[in-house]
Amino acid sequence: MENSLLNRIGVPRLIISLFLAFLVAAAFSYGLPMGQIFSAMLTRFGMNALLVLAMIPTIQAGAGPNFGLPFGIICGLVGTTLAIELDLRGFPALFFAIAVSIPLGAVAGWLYGLLLNRVKGQEMTVGTYMGFSIVSLMCIFWLMAPYNSPEMIWPYGGEGLRVTVVLDGRMEQLLDRFLSFSVGSVVVPTGLLLVTALCCVLLWAFLRTRTGLAMSIVGANPRFAEASGLNVNKYRMLSSIISCAMGAAGIVIYSQSYGFIQLYQAPLYMALYSVSAILIGGASLQRATISQALIGTFLFNALLVIALPVANVAMSSDISEIMRVIISNGIILYALTRKEVGGDAR
């Protein structure tokens, strides 16, 4: 029973895969440009993958999905805006942004980790609201920050930075176009996918090192970890640092692919979308693997990509945004109320 096919795939994954298949079929029958749609799916997958992978460290270390991801995201935004302020272009801009973002994200993750270690068991609620407050605090920063680049401030007066900053000609789709090629009408964003693959390999390798194993042990059973001489808080802290640093780098990659930096309130719900993506992939609040993150990212984003044109043809276009809200939050609710296999260990 417990090894039945349905159980292995998981109900939500099954439903969403079927729904996706249905939408693909519908798109075909409406004669929508499938090449574009598949290209968009690949791009959206690459854009979001790192942000979703960022969930793995904290889940593995037992701190739950990182609802405090905005801590990392804002660091990435700071890095990217700095690159523009310094008038960098092309790969130097991208590398500079990432190089600045990662240490900033690590510091933010360290601070967030200090908090996390004091609120064990309530990480999700506290993380969500701390994430919200840091995003609104950063809104004040974006208003007051002494940036001068004409691309970022409002053209005629107005205070602070623009809500969306265009990356056109700086690093817009830099990775997406790198070594990009077409199969039929499907454009493959090679560079983006390569970076994603690289991140996966690095994370995979890390999780198998002694430190990575220690993190999993801490998450699987803190008391076992203590009895094995491990400092539980240290590894939870480490997971938070890695996760936020990944979030910081993740938003840079996201922005270059998207072609815009979204400031102010935009990062508010980004953590929720990443959380739901990994849960759709079959992860639980306690265990997550890289393949679950990738499958989840693909399913979630493919669904969003294809829902919009299909909905446009079939009914009102708002439905795809509504669907995103319902699916992403629905899957989190499902995970929250699911009786974890063997929650009796406590």
Place this chain on the structure above:
Amino acid sequence: MPGEKVQGVTLDVKRGEILGIGGLAGQGKIGIANGIMGLFPSEGNVRKDGTPLPLNAPRTSLDSRMAFVSEDRRGTGLLLDNSIEFNIVATATQVQNKFLGGGFPSMIDTKQVTDYARRMIKELDIRCTGPTQFVRRLSGGNQQKVCIARAITLEPEILFVSEPTRGIDIGAKKLILDHLVKLNREQGLTIVMTSSELAELRLVCDRIAIICRGRLEGILLPTDSDRDFGLMMAGEYHNFHRKEAV
């Protein structure tokens, strides 16, 4: 130990012996091993081969070649939702850098782990579908064997075993006790075994310390009379013998 406290215990453990720690349930006997291994706050002096050991530091206890099979099997002893093989090697990867391949970064060597786990499964007769089965699915006795396998993977000089047969069927019980004795006889492993079951202590131990009301009441040989064991466990041994002397 929450709810159980042990005080003023002075005990010598001799190399190569099996020392039993017995007494009625709730008298504080499991505090000793947990305290020495640094799992619960404790005070005092612990010396191993004459070297003093810092207390409340699990890592130093492990580094001093001591290993512990906890009485809290499911809570402290196991990673229930991990494979048998990972349970067996987990502590050793952390404390002794075992099973980590060379190269950079140094990653866990899955082949070595699986081979080793297979050997352990055979040696301890762990009934399972294979080394990758989750520990949660095993019976209590087989889970206990995994715990013991994990402890001896650390190649300890002293092995603390607490309540090794609690909640385990008779067949597995015998197997576990026999294996402990075998480790002791063949490899000279010093074992400190805490148990509420006097019968099994008398079966395998060389000496048995009895803990009563949080204190060491006395040390008996397995061959001593039932009467002495009974008196000690009730905490009346000294009273009784004083009276007799009068």
Place this chain on the structure above:
Amino acid sequence: MKKFLQRNIVPLVFLVLCTIGFRYSGLSWMFFANDLMTRLARNSFLVISLIIPVLAGMGLNFGIVLGAMAGQFAAFITVVHNMTGMTGFLAACAMSIPFAILFGWLTGILFNNAKGKEMITGLILGFFANGLYQLVCLILVGWVIPISNKALLLPSGTGFVNTIDLKIWQYALDKFYVLRFKTITIPGLKYLNNINIPVLTLVVVAVLCTLVVLLFRTKLGQDLRAVGQNRHIAEVAGIKVDRVRIIAVIFSTVLAAWGQLIFLQNIGNVQVYGSHVQVGTFAVAALLIGGATVSRATIGQALLGTVLFHALFIVSPLAGKNIMGSAQVGEYFRVFIAYGVIGIALALHAWQRLAKPGKK
């Protein structure tokens, strides 16, 4: 004295913040006080609706967003059927009850499946329900659910317009009887002159407060408290814990629905896709600013918190402009305060709970 400070540190800090903000905002006392009175009247009900789940040990019920939705559904019905004045308002209150009970019941079941994680569940539930709400109001209305009054629908014929006018029963409570002192000469109370006091609204709030107090004197109220203090002991004592918890959520949801209606009758229109979204966050922030915690809340704290939170709301844009040279800063500052207060309160609560067993 020290104890008083310690216990009331949060409200005191906000009192200081508000005073500073008021000084720098340059607002006249009359404008400020009138605005504050209006906001107190229209928001306190929503804040009070949070108390019951807190005392039942379920933490801050972010799920009151669903109550607000129930209220709005009822409001839409009265608009479609053109029920005006006090009748319209009372009809809306009555019609919101079945919606709110249904939503509360479902929320309660969900919470019972996520014990110990009620707050995050409530929060996510709020987002989720908002998705369903949009599905109903934007897609189903006019398509599946027939609406006779076409003026309420978007040009395409499906979905409500963004703003629905509630002039038909605006101020039904507030303007029922407005008291305005003019001639108080007693020095301390002089400040009350020229403030419009919506008597009936305040009476309704007062009645509600009394009812909540009385509720906790009944058998059910005692059960609620017992469940709040220790679920397991309550279960052993023969209390049907799950049932009591569901009842607590239903109460909270119904009250939130009415709270939203009181809010709407003051505002005079519904932002169909926006009015309810922040209800949970703002109400929770207000309650916490009043000095409540995740496990303890009183009516006094709810009222005090509403006053302080909204005082900050009134003064912060202008204060922000005068101090920082930008009204936007003030706007963002108050959003930050709302989120930050909740975040810190939740963190402190988790922290204390973790620290307690360590001391033993």
